[in-house]
Amino acid sequence: MSETYSFSQNVNDIFVASAKLMNISQDVIDQIKFCNSVIQVKFPVRLNGSLDVFTGWRAVHSEHRLPVKGGIRYALEVNQDEVEALSALMSYKCAIVDVPFGGAKGGLCIDPSRYNDQQLEKITRAFTREMTKRSFISPAENVPAPDMGTNARTMAWIADEYRSLRPQDINALGCVTGKPVEQGGIRGRTEATGRGVFFGLEELLNQDEFIKPFGIKPGIKGKTVVIQGFGNVGYHSAKFLEEAGAKIIGIAERDGFILRESGFNVEEIHKQFLKTRSVRDIPDVDYYQDSKKGLEHPCDILIPAALEGQITEENAPRIKAKLIAEAANGPVSTAGDKILNEKGILVLPDVYLNAGGVTVSYFEWIKNLSHIRFGRMDRKLEDMRGKRVLQLFEKLLDKPIPSEIAQKFNFGADELEVINSGLEDTMKNALNEIIQLKASRDMPDLRTAAYALAAKKIARYYEIMSL
Structure with missing residues (x-):
């Protein structure tokens, strides 16, 4: 009998099973797993002389940290179950990578094409007004970001509309992340999720003893890769893996x-x-018309x-990959x-691997609240200090350091370098936490360990607050 797939139930079941392995009380588990609030809005927009009515949602899963954070997707498949599940994933994702946000998600039932x-x-702009007047968007409470069907330009429209509605809010630009750099965004945000996927895979494939039982050899170089979905995340994941020496042999999209x-x-x-x-x-x-063939290659x-x-019980038996890296949300059913x-x-x-987006969104939010870009205050200072160190070595050696060597020293990091460094450190530290927890508790797989890690961190907050 085939499974009945409910995304939110799938996420809840994994969370509950994992949390119980951490000896978290049932009361706290119940407090964490359900969404705190969900709104559904229906609003008219006059297009081409007639009124079209649109339906949208915004779900807030957990407010143990504020603001809550999560993207807005535009797709015909969007529904309440999906946004609730994705908002829960955002809570757990932020906890795993130590980003101080609660989880949220939004969606608009629309085909943007x-x-x-x-x-x-x-x-x-109409959707933004509906969310703003219900306090489901603000830099202090609820911060959306791009997702499927939306992009930096969409976020710029949201930020501009919010600022017109809340002109007194000095931090208005922080009401969304993923904006164009020229309008308060941050360098590296567009490719952040894909780069995070790369960093996660790179660290995993350096864990020789951990991957050995799965028949996987260390390192990215020479690995064959199939990508399903060639949008922003799929493209950047493929790009960074190819640059590291992997071979991208297959790409699956909607039409084949x-x-x-x-x-x-x-x-x-x-x-x-x-x-x-x-x-x-x-x-x-x-070329194969059936795009699902890509999953089974x-x-x-x-x-x-x-x-x-x-990937469900129907096609999972035919999967032949050695390693599945979930760059999408919920691509594998229970x-x-x-x-x-x-x-x-x-x-x-x-719940771990695609956390690169929210990590860099956190950096963008900090930039918007601090009103200064990373590296502006200290880049030149660090550069001067570095040059003085080189001068000291030249004096001690009593000869100049060759220019081709001196040029390799980059003493003053710019914004992109700071962001990529922070993202790499975040992704690699989080994976090591997951692997260590899996080993210490003899957990069956990395998914269980990742959810258990999130449960432990969020539960600790609720336990302290209830003392």
């Missing part, structure tokens, strides 16, 4: 799966994909970077996950 930019702006066993040039494929948003007409590849690393519920574990396939879970 059916509207031009002017219409999308009008719809987005393309395969080249010798490996793609990711930039070339991406340029062609952007023209048509399709993989159907890309030359010199093996033999490879070292499979990266689902599309929608939830892609029953599918059980089968993968029984097959000895290592799964790096979404």
Whole structure:
């Protein structure tokens, strides 16, 4: 009998089972697992002379830390169950990587491809007004970000509309993250989730003893990779892996799966994909109309970077990857996950792996509240200090340091370097915490350990507050 898939129930079941392994009381588990609040709004927008009515949601899972944080997606598949599940994932994700936010998520039931930019702006501003007047958006309480179907420009519209509604709020730009750099955004945010996926995989593949039982050799170089979903996250994950020496052999999208066993040039494929948003007409590849074939193709690393519920009990027995890196939210169902574990396939879970986006969003939020970009105050100072160190070495050696060596020293980090350094440190430290907890409690898999780590951190807050 096939499973009945409920995304929110799936997330809750994993959380409860993992939390119980940490000896957390049932009262605290119940307090954490349910969403604190959810709004549904229906609002009219006049387009082309007629009124269209749109439906949107914003869910707040946990307010143990404020503001709550989570993206807004525009898609026809959006529903309340989905935003509740995603808001819970955001709470756990933030706890795992020690980002001081609670979890939230939003969605608008819309196909953005059916509207031009002017219409999308009008719809987005109307949605922003609905959220703002109900206090479901503000830099102090509830901070959205881009998600599927939205982008930096969408966030700029939201920030501008919020600022017009709250002109007295000096921190108004912090009401959303993922904005264009010119409008209060931060360098590195666009590629942050994909870069976080890369850092997580890089650290995992350096854990020689941990990956050995799964038949996985250390290092990224030479690994074959299949990507499902070639949007922002999938593209950047592929790009960084290719740069590190991996071979991207397959890309699955809505309209099919393309395969080249010798490996793609990711930039070339991406340029062609952007023209048509399709993989159907890309030359010199093996094309399969059934995109699900990509999930089942033999490879070292499979990266689902599309929608939830892609690997279930129906197709999990046919998965041939050695390692599944969940760049999307909830791509593997509970029953599918059980089968993968029984097959000895290592799964790096979404609740940890795609936390790069919220980590860099946190950096952007701090930048907006501090009203100064990273590196502005001390970059030149650090550069001067570094040059003095080089001068000291030259004096001690009584000869100049060759310019090709001196140029390798970068003493004053700019904003992007600071952000990437912070992201790498965050992702690698969090994975080591997960692996250590798994070993200390003899947990069955990394997903259980990641949820257990989140449960422990959030429960500690509730336990202290109830003393």
